[in-house]
Amino acid sequence: MKKGTIPVEEKAIVNPLQTTGMKYYVVIGLLASVVGIGLFAYITQLTQGLEVTGMRNRVMWGIYVTNFVYFIAISMAGTLISAILRLTNAGWRKPITRIAESITVVSLIFAGSSIVFDLGRPDRMGHMLLFGRLDSPLIWDLFSLTSYLIGSILYLYLPLIPDIAYLRDSSTGISGIKQWLYKRLSLGWTGSEEQKKKLERAIKVMSVLIIPVAVSIHSVTAWIFGVTLKVGWHSTIFAPYFVSGAVFSGIATIILVAAIFRKAYGLESFLTLRHFKNLAYLMMAGNLIYVYFLVSEFLTMYYGGEPHDLMLLNAFFTGEYAIQFWTFAIAALVLPLIILAVPSGRTILGIVIAAVLANIGMWFARYIIVIPSLSHPFLTEGWNPYTPTWVEISITGLSFAGFALVLAIFAKLFPIISMWEIRGEQEGIASQESQHSIGPVGEIARDGGERAT
Amino acid sequence: MSKGPSRRNFIKASAIAGATLLLGGMAGFPGAASQGHPHSGSTGRSKKKWVMVIDTERCDGCRMCTEACIEEHVVPSGWGEPSFQGVRQTTKTAVLQKPEHIGRQEWIKVYNMGEDLGPPGDKGNFLPLPCMQCVNAPCVKVCPVNATYHNEDGLVLIDNNRCIGCRYCMTACPYERRFFNWGDPSQSYTQEEKAKTVFAESSPEFPVEHKKGTVEKCMFCAHRVKFGKLPACVEACTKAGMKALFFGNRNEDVVSNGAEILKLSDLLKSRGAYRLQEDLGTDPNVYYLPPRGK
Numbered sequence: 014m015k016k017g018t019i020p021v022e023e024k025a026i027v028n029p030l031q032t033t034g035m036k037y038y039v040v041i042g043l044l045a046s047v048v049g050i051g052l053f054a055y056i057t058q059l060t061q062g063l064e065v066t067g068m069r070n071r072v073m074w075g076i077y078v079t080n081f082v083y084f085i086a087i088s089m090a091g092t093l094i095s096a097i098l099r100l101t102n103a104g105w106r107k108p109i110t111r112i113a114e115s116i117t118v119v120s121l122i123f124a125g126s127s128i129v130f131d132l133g134r135p136d137r138m139g140h141m142l143l144f145g146r147l148d149s150p151l152i153w154d155l156f157s158l159t160s161y162l163i164g165s166i167l168y169l170y171l172p173l174i175p176d177i178a179y180l181r182d183s184s185t186g187i188s189g190i191k192q193w194l195y196k197r198l199s200l201g202w203t204g205s206e207e208q209k210k211k212l213e214r215a216i217k218v219m220s221v222l223i224i225p226v227a228v229s230i231h232s233v234t235a236w237i238f239g240v241t242l243k244v245g246w247h248s249t250i251f252a253p254y255f256v257s258g259a260v261f262s263g264i265a266t267i268i269l270v271a272a273i274f275r276k277a278y279g280l281e282s283f284l285t286l287r288h289f290k291n292l293a294y295l296m297m298a299g300n301l302i303y304v305y306f307l308v309s310e311f312l313t314m315y316y317g318g319e320p321h322d323l324m325l326l327n328a329f330f331t332g333e334y335a336i337q338f339w340t341f342a343i344a345a346l347v348l349p350l351i352i353l354a355v356p357s358g359r360t361i362l363g364i365v366i367a368a369v370l371a372n373i374g375m376w377f378a379r380y381i382i383v384i385p386s387l388s389h390p391f392l393t394e395g396w397n398p399y400t401p402t403w404v405e406i407s408i409t410g411l412s413f414a415g416f417a418l419v420l421a422i423f424a425k426l427f428p429i430i431s432m433w434e435i436r437g438e439q440e441g442i443a444s445q446e447s448q449h450s451i452g453p454v455g456e457i458a459r460d461g462g463e464r465a466t
Numbered sequence: 467m468s469k470g471p472s473r474r475n476f477i478k479a480s481a482i483a484g485a486t487l488l489l490g491g492m493a494g495f496p497g498a499a500s501q502g503h504p505h506s507g508s509t510g511r512s513k514k515k516w517v518m519v520i521d522t523e524r525c526d527g528c529r530m531c532t533e534a535c536i537e538e539h540v541v542p543s544g545w546g547e548p549s550f551q552g553v554r555q556t557t558k559t560a561v562l563q564k565p566e567h568i569g570r571q572e573w574i575k576v577y578n579m580g581e582d583l584g585p586p587g588d589k590g591n592f593l594p595l596p597c598m599q600c601v602n603a604p605c606v607k608v609c610p611v612n613a614t615y616h617n618e619d620g621l622v623l624i625d626n627n628r629c630i631g632c633r634y635c636m637t638a639c640p641y642e643r644r645f646f647n648w649g650d651p652s653q654s655y656t657q658e659e660k661a662k663t664v665f666a667e668s669s670p671e672f673p674v675e676h677k678k679g680t681v682e683k684c685m686f687c688a689h690r691v692k693f694g695k696l697p698a699c700v701e702a703c704t705k706a707g708m709k710a711l712f713f714g715n716r717n718e719d720v721v722s723n724g725a726e727i728l729k730l731s732d733l734l735k736s737r738g739a740y741r742l743q744e745d746l747g748t749d750p751n752v753y754y755l756p757p758r759g760k
């Protein structure tokens with residue numbers, strides 16, 4: 014096998030893997046210190062117990078569960094962009110697939126860890142496997158989460174193989190560890206027709222399989238709440254409601270992460286306005302479906318007029334949870350829709366702002382799903398208070414900084430844009446250097462033109 | 467670089483791995499086989515079906531039941547949960563609260579339902595709430611590790627050696643009768659209580675060795691009733707002169723407060739007994755007798 018020279022267009026993708034600027038280390042350092050503070054907080058929680066949190070006997074789930082639901086939701090990113098758009102042959106997805114798939118894997122890791130943070134006895138986690146009871150939605154979630162995680166790792170890894178082989182063959186002057194890693198992970202990929210055919214088939218099979226698993230995890234997460242008798246949770250609409258929320262915040266997260274990589278790694282020629290616009294349309298669709306479910310839920314509750322339902326709605330609109338509710342409603346539902354509905358709002362900046370607002374708002378959406386129903390008074394003692402403590406906030410910081418950190422490290426080791434895929438279907442191997450200057454590059458140039466207008 | 471057969475097969479293998487994803491997850495899951503619990507009865511149908519009847523007409527809110535419960539089980543701190551503060555004046559008794567019991571979990575909690583209806587201590591305004599020991603218990607359904615379960619007498623118990631502290635059962639309980647040990651329970655104990663938790667034998671029927679990070683609740687004094695003694699709260703209520711709590715066996719259609727023995731079905735019928743949130747279908751084993759002429 015010969016060493017290939019890197020074509021000009023792909024230099025932009027490979028460059029960040031080979032040269033690391035000061036800025037990268039600063040960012041990594043900052044993220045690592047946030048994670049460090051979170052770890053300190055978790056050690057405090059382990060030694061003293063959950064009494065260091067703001068949770069108590071009535072509001073016994075707090076922002077750990079909020080984070081869990083949030084991270085589960087954004088894991089929808091990879092499946093939606095990669096699997097669904099792959100199956101429907103939407104060609105524009107190609108530069109975004111890798112970003113989306115990595116978001117899925119990393120978010121599932123932090124969804125799982127959020128549950129561990131929430132456990133009173135993390136030392137007994139193994140009991141879930143030893144004594145698991147199939148009647149419990151938490152066990153369904155364990156199934157679903159592990160299946161989805163394994164599936165997503167495979168689904169991230171399979172399309173990576175040709176790119177890893179490319180790095181193995183074309184990178185010079187990289188450290189021994191990296192060389193070893195690429196050699197191991199590329200599994201002797203040579204790019205033969207037989208290998209390509211098998212890879213294509215494996216990816217196709219995975220993209221079909223991963224969709225029901227993805228739907229299952231969002232549904233099961235919804236059922237954790239839905240099957241209980243709590244006011245505001247006990248709703249038949251919850252599973253599709255959560256799936257739509259996942260589509261919405263999953264895409265918002267892709268937009269945000271793609272924008273960061275675009276800026277940091279200079280990927281402007283690959284991630285163009287066209288991609289952001291298409292993502293924005295999908296996000297708008299997610300937003301509208303979510304609004305539809307929300308209206309359906311609230312209207313049913315309000316019209317029926319059961320006192321407990323009305324109490325909860327009042328708490329949202331004008332009462333105890335008005336701040337969180339309106340933050341959610343305005344940031345996630347109203348503002349992104351306005352920004353994206355106006356043609357002049359659909360610039361990359363506008364779309365990114367909409368995505369940031371949607372992400373913040375949708376975190377609050379999960380907050381007002383989890384906490385008010387628990388806080389709701391049962392007999393006569395009024396609303397039960399809940400305020401997260403520094404431990405909970407630090408561990409939340411750990412989850413989010415950890416999410417960014419793992420993504421940043423991943424993107425240092427592997428190309429964040431699927432090189433062989435944007436090179437066109439008929440190609441796909443690293444060492445055939447004669448073939449990569451056609452096709453997608455022209456397309457990218459057109460996109461660049463669109464961005465300028 | 468030569469292509470080994472293992473490499474050639476990898477892609478195929480990974481496709482197969484994908485195909486068996488769901489099955490794979492299930493295969494590595496022995497839990498499905500261990501539905502039972504070492505403590506749950508396997509000796510066939512029990513003759514007992516414990517029920518509690520609470521006569522709200524007689525209850526004057528003296529809270530002796532809660533006190534006795536805390537005493538009996540060395541109930542840990544409630545970590546700030548709203549609880550009785552030792553200031554309620556009752557008809558029978560003045561302040562009965564032991565100061566060290568303030569702020570403990572109240573496994574049987576006496577709610578004052580009628581603060582607008584009459585002066586404190588007025589009978590008929592109070593609602594003592596133990597665990598309802600539901601037949602169709604929402605808490606048991608959701609437990610991921612079978613740490614909470616029905617024993618053969620239909621009581622809902624908790625194995626605090628198995629509980630993982632996810633608190634899902636607490637969210638599921640529509641009566642809010644479950645409590646969590648947010649910190650180290652022994653911190654709030656007196657020396658005497660510490661000794662008791664060390665020397666008494668702890669079991670799901672009598673979980674006197676309370677554990678950090680696990681869930682707790684009333685278990686109808688399973689350790690007492692199996693030896694023919696009334697639950698601590700019932701005994702204390704009668705001792706305080708209220709005689710408002712009855713305990714008995716539904717299968718034998720009899721309840722007693724220690725002073726009277728009554729026929730359960732007659733009592734429930736004649737007094738128009740009700741259960742809390744019956745419409746939820748939890749089938750609770752605690753009945754309330756409404757006050758007459760009020």
